[in-house]
Amino acid sequence: MASVVASSSGTSKVPASTPASSSAASSYEADQAAWEAGGHAMLEQATMSGTADQLRERLAGLADHGVTELVFQPCGPDTRRELEAFMATAKSAVAV
16 A cells, blocks of 8 residues: 555745744744755655646556555645545546
8 A cells, every 4th residue: 555645735835924832933943944954845755736737647647656545635724625626636537
């Protein structure tokens, strides 16, 4: 069984404002340091985001390599819409 984290929306940058609480600020600082050290370069390797066509191509490639399961993490306030959009794209990528 192979897995991949998938998202129909991606993170483009770490937020510019620092959170108010000390634990949140510490977490923010760690995230910011990782981002500045080049951690963002692995986003395309560890996640999927982009247009439906881009996702369809990536999903088809994963299916061709035997991937049978995905971990889906919706972004934004409309989880149902995110899930429906992802499912439509995923189904069209592996249609038999």
